[in-house]
Amino acid sequence: MSKSMSMREETPDNKEKRPVMETVTEEKVKKERKPMPPQSLTWQTLRVILAGAAILATLFTIWTPASLFSSSLQERLAEALAQSSAADQTQMAAGLLPEGFPVNKIGIVVGHRGNDSGAVCASGLTELEVNSTIASFVQKKLTDLGYEVELLDEFDPRLVGYQAVLLLSIHGDSCEYYSDSATGFKIAAALSETKADNATRLVACMADRYQIITGLQYNYHTVTVDMTSYHAFTEIDPLTTAAIIETGFLNLDQEILTKKPELIADGIVAGIQCYLNNEGVSSTPTPTSEP
Numbered sequence: 001m002s003k004s005m006s007m008r009e010e011t012p013d014n015k016e017k018r019p020v021m022e023t024v025t026e027e028k029v030k031k032e033r034k035p036m037p038p039q040s041l042t043w044q045t046l047r048v049i050l051a052g053a054a055i056l057a058t059l060f061t062i063w064t065p066a067s068l069f070s071s072s073l074q075e076r077l078a079e080a081l082a083q084s085s086a087a088d089q090t091q092m093a094a095g096l097l098p099e100g101f102p103v104n105k106i107g108i109v110v111g112h113r114g115n116d117s118g119a120v121c122a123s124g125l126t127e128l129e130v131n132s133t134i135a136s137f138v139q140k141k142l143t144d145l146g147y148e149v150e151l152l153d154e155f156d157p158r159l160v161g162y163q164a165v166l167l168l169s170i171h172g173d174s175c176e177y178y179s180d181s182a183t184g185f186k187i188a189a190a191l192s193e194t195k196a197d198n199a200t201r202l203v204a205c206m207a208d209r210y211q212i213i214t215g216l217q218y219n220y221h222t223v224t225v226d227m228t229s230y231h232a233f234t235e236i237d238p239l240t241t242a243a244i245i246e247t248g249f250l251n252l253d254q255e256i257l258t259k260k261p262e263l264i265a266d267g268i269v270a271g272i273q274c275y276l277n278n279e280g281v282s283s284t285p286t287p288t289s290e291p
Contacts, residue, residue, distance in 0.1 A: 127250060164240050189243045201275055206243060209273075
């Protein structure tokens with residue numbers, strides 16, 4: 001054996017020192033590998049369980065067939081959804097409104113109130129009377145649904161910079177008889193609406209629901225510039241979606257306007273809910289202006 005090889009032989013001293021080094025290393029590793037406290041293990045386990053549950057819930061929601069539920073359970077689920085707060089429902093219409101914007105607030109302008117009587121019929125009936133009665137029913141019905149509703153005058157000073165999820169001005173059409181076709185309603189939104197998509201959808205919802213509930217025809221071809229350029233449209237906050245409705249003619253439609261004002265209000269409220277709840281509508285013309 002060579003000298004170099006003999007130098008590699010373990011001496012008694014080496015044999016004694018080696019186990020000591022190994023023991024020190026093992027002890028060091030044991031100290032570094034401290035067991036995790038029970039709280040950490042529990043939290044990690046809980047996080048894994050919660051993450052798994054979230055994934056399963058999402059998949060279940062997407063993939064679950066309707067037949068998996070009994071009809072009674074489906075009814076209970078539908079009832080629970082129907083009872084959700086108005087504030088939650090309006091989030092769909094609110095879109096990207098800034099924080100603090102009153103998304104549960106609705107403004108109703110009582111046409112001509114505080115200014116004049118509007119159209120006056122031969123019988124003495126005034127447009128203001130009809131507008132006021134309908135607006136009161138609308139306010140009550142929307143309030144019962146959980147919304148904050150304000151009735152405003154025609155030129156109410158509060159209209160300047162007015163903030164709400166929507167503003168609707170209620171008016172009536174002429175008392176004069178023009179022809180047998182002078183019947184039905186009109187509705188229009190602002191031409192310069194900042195959130196044009198919202199305004200278009202509000203008009204579509206109002207026209208669809210109002211026509212179905214009242215049976216009155218939608219005279220979209222007779223919407224005037226006076227309606228699309230309604231004064232309040234330029235006074236309110238640009239983020240407030242607004243529209244104006246002429247509920248019917250005070251001549252040929254007088255009977256339904258005066259004897260069934262609550263039905264008229266039902267049509268308006270249904271249109272508002274359609275918009276706020278992002279409900280579907282049939283293909284309804286939504287004019288922007290008509291000279």
